[in-house]
Amino acid sequence: MTPDRFREILAGLDLSQARIRQAFGLGANTANRWANGTPIPGPAAILLEAMAAGLLEIGQVEDLAAGRRVVPPADALKALQSQLAAILAADPKAA
Numbered sequence: 022m023t024p025d026r027f028r029e030i031l032a033g034l035d036l037s038q039a040r041i042r043q044a045f046g047l048g049a050n051t052a053n054r055w056a057n058g059t060p061i062p063g064p065a066a067i068l069l070e071a072m073a074a075g076l077l078e079i080g081q082v083e084d085l086a087a088g089r090r091v092v093p094p095a096d097a098l099k100a101l102q103s104q105l106a107a108i109l110a111a112d113p114k115a116a
Contacts, residue, residue, distance in 0.1 A: 022066040027055050030073045041069075044079050046086040067105055076100050 031041065038052035045052075045065060055061045061069070068085070071077040084090075 022061045022069065024056050024058050027061060027069065030069050031056075034072060034079075036079065040079070044083045044086065063108065067101070067108055070104050070108065071101050074100060074104065076104075 030036075031038065038056060041047070042049070042052045045068075051059075055065075068077065068082055072079065072082065
């Protein structure tokens with residue numbers, strides 16, 4: 022995921038870097054570094070893209086970060102699997 026895409030997702034979801042940092046359980050400067058070019062790990066990119074596609078909500082991401090089980094609806098799960106496949110096809114290192 023590019024920094025531009027990261028910023029685009031945040032803007033589209035009306036989320037601040039601070040809110041993403043809180044939801045993902047990130048360090049103080051991580052979201053800022055992602056917005057400025059530090060590579061975003063594959064799992065985080067997948068979650069961000071799932072949120073952008075309306076497949077996950079920020080609260081579900083918080084649940085995942087806290088180790089709580091999140092079971093999306095079956096159609097959302099299928100879409101998440103497709104997104105994962107697309108991300109891995111584009112960047113095998115994302116795994």
